[in-house]
Amino acid sequence: MKLATLKDGTRDGRLIVVKRDNSAYALATNVALTLQAALDDWGVREPQLRALAAQLEAGTVQSRPLDVGALLAPLPRAYEWLDGSAYLNHVLLVRKARGAEPPATLKTDPLVYQGGSGEFLAPTADIPLADEAWGLDFESEVCVVLGDTPQGTKAEQAGEHIRLLMICNDVSLRNLIPDELAKGFGFVQSKPATAFGPFALTPDELEPAWREGRVHLRMRSILNGELVGDTDAGPEMHFSFHELIQHLCKTRGFTAGTVLGSGTVSNADRARGISCLAERRMIETIEEGKPRTPFMKPGDTIDIEMLNAEGQSLFGRISQKVVKR
Template sequence: MKLATLKDGTRDGRLIVVKRDNSAYALATNVALTLQAALDDWDAKEPQLRALAQQLEAGAVQSRPLDVKALHAPLPRAYEWVDGSAYINHVLLVRKARNAEPPATLRTDPLVYQGGSGDFLAPTQDIPLRDEAWGLDFESEVCVVLGDTPMGTKAEDADKHIKLVMIANDVSLRNLIPEELAKGFGFFQSKPATAFGPFALTPDELGAAWKDGRVHLRMRSTLNGQLVGDADAGPEMHFSFRDLIQHLTRTRAFTAGTLLGSGTVSNEDRSRGISCLAERRMIETIDEGKPKTAFMKPGDTIEIEMLDGEGHSLFGRISQTVVKAP
């Protein structure tokens, strides 16, 4: 089942069900007005939404052509946005970039931070940038939407709390990060609004690609029309979403509608490319002594998507342009 949120002039939009080929949609507001409302009562709403999705595929319900530009992020705002850093290669490279040692618990204890969740960017919404010196970077990620998840959830029990899967562009302002982290109190100004792909999928839609709490598909990142990353999101995700959920719930519970990110998808094999510019700059520093690739500036574009084995865009495409903010 594939869900999305249609813009309607309100903060939270209207819930829709989308055809598997992304061509058309049906309003789902007779089941739940918003995606958050559906998540709040998922056990009751999910079977109704699935029935509607089946009717849509069969042509048995009124549908309308889909324009991705008419969509919000699937959750235009959320109760929480928690982002991990589950790819060891990414952690090692970006730590080197700022002359910081990786934590001693790198492979045993996940890294997570809590980002802003009150104002997400839509999949085709511009990225506003007030100052080019801040070092704007994209970060291509996988994320999941949780249902009510109790404190003390174990990794082996985590799958039942994962309701939906999405993709994200976790925008970073790289040049603001070192000073913020030096305070010992985490990211804040260096993490502006995150963008999400247009469609949220139930894990079963991924078939065999959803395995061991990971998405075993390639994450494609296209910068200014050039494919710069075709990274494999599965095997090198050191901490699975199961592991991340166990880590998060050690001391508290999480409510339905919480978003959990994987961190930047990253592979040791350089031929797979990059999912953020910080990695390219670090590789240039290793190979040539200093970075030569600039961070993003007004006019630059970034596109992020995941394709299945037949080339279908499962989550739709994030397609954004950086603009000068007033």
């Protein structure tokens, strides 16, 4: 089942069900007005939404052509947004770029931060940038949306609480990060609003690529029209979503609608390319002594998507342009 949120002039939009080929949609407001409302009562609403999705595929319900530009993020805002750093290759490279040592618990204790979730960017929304010196970077990631997840949830139980999968561009301001982290209190200014792909999918839509809490598909990152990354999101995700959820739930539970990111998809094989500019700059530093690739500036574009074996864009495409604020 594929869900999305249609713009309607309100903050939270209207819930729609999307056809598998991304061509059309049906309003789902007779089931739940918003995606958050559906998540709050998932046990009742999911079967109703699946029935509507089946009618849409069969052509037995009123549908309309889909325009991705008319969509908000699947969840335009959320109760919580947490982002891990589950790909150790990315952690090692970016830490080197900052001149910082990786933590001693790198392979045993996940890195996770909590970001702002009051406003998420639509998949085609511009990325505002007030100062190029801040070092704007994209980060291509996979995400899960949780149902109510109690404290003490173990990795073995975590899959029961994953409702939906998405992709995102976790925008970063790289040159603000070192000073913030030096305070010992985490990101704030260096993490502006995150953008999400058009569609949220139930995990069964990805099978067999969804297994053991990982998405075994390629993440494509296209910068200014050039394919710069075709990274494999599965094998090198050191901490699965199941393990990340266990980590989060050690001391508290999480409410339905919580969004959890994987961190930048990253592969040790450099032929796979990059999912953020910081990695390319670090590789240039290693090979050439200094970075030569600039961070993003007004006028630059970034497109992010994930294709299935048939070449279909599963989550739709994030397609953004940097604009001067």
